[in-house]
Amino acid sequence: MTLTYAFFPGCTLESAAEELMISTKKVAAVLGIELIELDGWTCCGASHIQDIDGFLSTSINARNIALAEELGVSKLITVCNTCTLMLRTAKLKMDKNENLKEKVNVGLERTGLEYKGTVEVTHLLWALLEDYGLENLKKKVKVPLKGLKVANFYGCHILMPPDVMGFENHRNPQSMEMVAEALGAECVEFDQRLACCGFHAVFPAQKEVMTMTGINCLSPKEAGADCIVTPCPLCQMQLDAYQPDAQKGFDQDITMPIIHLPQLIGLALGISPEELAIDRHVVDAIPALQRKIQAV
Amino acid sequence: MEKITVKIKRFDGRESYYQKYEVPYEKGKTILWLLTMIREEQDPTLNFTSACRHAICGSCAVQINGNAFLACNTSLDEVLDTYKTMNLTFEPLKNFDVIKDLVIVWEPKMEKMEKVKPWIIPSEKGSNEHGFLQSEEEFHQIAAPTDCILCGVCASECNQLAVNQEGYLEPFILNRAYRYIVDSRDGSPQDHLQPVLENDLWKCLHCMQCVSQCPKSIPLTDQIAYLRSSTMQMGAVNNQGAKHAYAFHDDVKNKGRLNETMLPIKTDGLVQTALTKIPFALRMIKKGKINPLHMPKQISGIHEVRRLYEYAEEVKS
Structure with missing residues (x-):
């Protein structure tokens, strides 16, 4: 089985979260998923550009989607919650409003592109459930993650707003649990499962976001989790790279390893932590994983 | 008969505790029906507010299993289906003080709302003699914001308020400010906008809960x-x-992609970045997450992207 997607990596995969680029490509290769990276994709706007110019935000994402449409694929895939939200928001706005679509296309014509609306925007998590299938994923598992206690941290932008995202019930999603359990891991229940990481306001609301980071790490720690797993590189960066800063505001030890969803999948597929670039995290995740997964 | 187990957070003015009730399940009911059943048939001391039963008065919002709902227009079956359970936990709205049980205090919120001057500051375009007429289009600007029934659901779910009740404005207050800023009859939008800016407008986390x-x-x-x-x-x-x-x-316009290394400096300036972000930068560099020597290249098609920027400017003017 080969599934082919147009691939939108997003800016963070080229620098701070390069380990997500590495692990996504490794996992896709083992699963037989073909990812064709868009040539000339731009930043999605990261939920900021619409604060300056909403039409521009829609236009640059219309261009990104139009690049995917030119590849003749049916889906554009991302591994970032916010990229997914930004692309889907632009698409929904244009698909619902013919006038807006025409207006955007006047601009796109100057770039030699046209937004048609033929490509769906999805996230790897959804694609695994919807296109690849959990049964097929289970067949690929070489090292069941038996005994590994994971805390699934969804991140807001893969769930909300539901009229844009809508893959599952935003108040009680189960997709992460379904994938983690298919890999053999044990999912812990914890209060902050659907919490906000705060990343998008980490500059103007630094103090508040550091408090949130501390709570987001403590909650799964107290629930007995070995690590947090997230489908979003921005949540990962907030919870991992800022964790030493957040620690300063807490007396208790908040140490909690944070890994990307494709890294968790990769471990179960028998790929080593180094090949999945798990050694690039600020909070060392490898000891916790080694204690629980024998093949690691 | 199937039963719903309802745990309600009670508060008697001094202490809070959870009390358990069992209610026989009935199909096709609302959350408000469930609360009313408990009060009328099991416990007359249970306090909650409600009035219109038609999502107009906004008085019956509560937290159920971690999310805020307006009790009168929420289907009990949908809630049971959402959480795949017959066990419901009711709590008062978050980010509000509690008077008793599920009843919350609104006065401080209303005092806070006064900051944004939630009234029309008449423009000179209208007068008592000729009135303040609006076009249909102008009216539609205020149609959605005036739908707000002040139920408090948005405030209960707001992640910024959860850690910053003093400084941040409730989403329903931001909505109220917006409503007067876009009102064609208002002559002084900056008087509503300035307090919004001064009360942590940029601290919204973009979490999309509200x-x-x-x-x-x-x-x-x-x-x-x-x-x-x-x-x-x-x-x-x-x-x-x-x-x-x-x-x-600007990064998208110049290169097509974000320059993560320069982002703190562009946001906070060089001095502030040097003062506050050095430990962060060092740990990022150590793990190869930031490479200060690496400058992102221009993407292929950057000239086309800039044409979109030019076009967006034309559209604005």
Whole structure:
């Protein structure tokens, strides 16, 4: 089985979260998923550009989607919650409003592109459930993650707003649990499962976001989790790279390893932590994983 | 008969505790029916507020299993299906003080709302003699924001309020400010906007909770984007939030992608970055997450992207 997607990596995969680029490509290769990276994709706007110019935000994402449409694929895939939200928001706005679509296309014509609306925007998590299938994923598992206690941290932008995202019930999603359990891991229940990481306001609301980071790490720690797993590189960066800063505001030890969803999948597929670039995290995740997964 | 186990957070003015009730399940009922059944048939001391039963008065919002709902227009079956359970935990709205059981205090919120001058400051275009007429289009500007019934659901779910009740404005207050800023009869939008800016406008986390839970589907996050745009048009561009947004805006125009290394400097300036972000930068460099020597290249098609920027400017004017 080969599934082919147009691939939108997003800016963070080229620098701070390069380990997500590495692990996504490794996992896709083992699963037989073909990812064709868009040539000339731009930043999605990261939920900021619409604060300056909403039409521009829609236009640059219309261009990104139009690049995917030119590849003749049916889906554009991302591994970032916010990229997914930004692309889907632009698409929904244009698909619902013919006038807006025409207006955007006047601009796109100057770039030699046209937004048609033929490509769906999805996230790897959804694609695994919807296109690849959990049964097929289970067949690929070489090292069941038996005994590994994971805390699934969804991140807001893969769930909300539901009229844009809508893959599952935003108040009680189960997709992460379904994938983690298919890999053999044990999912812990914890209060902050659907919490906000705060990343998008980490500059103007630094103090508040550091408090949130501390709570987001403590909650799964107290629930007995070995690590947090997230489908979003921005949540990962907030919870991992800022964790030493957040620690300063807490007396208790908040140490909690944070890994990307494709890294968790990769471990179960028998790929080593180094090949999945798990050694690039600020909070060392490898000891916790080694204690629980024998093949690691 | 199938039963629903309801745990309600009670508060008697001094102590809070959870009390358990069992209610026989009935199909096709609302959450408000469930609460009313408990009060009328099991426990007359249970306090909650409700009045209209038609999602107009906004008085019956509560937390159920971690999310805020307006009790009268929420289907019990949908809630049971959402959480795949017959066990429901009721709590008062978050980010409000509690008077008793599920009853919350509104007065401090109303005092806070006064900051944004939630009234029309009449423009000189109208007069008592000739009235303050609006076109249909002008009326539609205020149609969605005036749907707000002040139920408090958005405030209960707001992640910024959860850690910053003193400084941040409730989404329903931001909605109220927006409502007067866009009202064609208002002559002084900056008087509503300035307090919004001064009360942590840029601290909204973009978590989308308010817009996702609003029982009236008010586009609260689009409004926040509008408020931010308006403050920048007013000239308030020299703050972290605006500078951060412009860093993305300008990077896409210049190179097509974000330069993560330069983002803190563009947002906070060199001095502030040096003072506060050095430990962060060092740990990022150590793990190879930041490479200060690496400058992102221009993407293929950058000239086309710039044409989109030019076009967006034309559309604006």
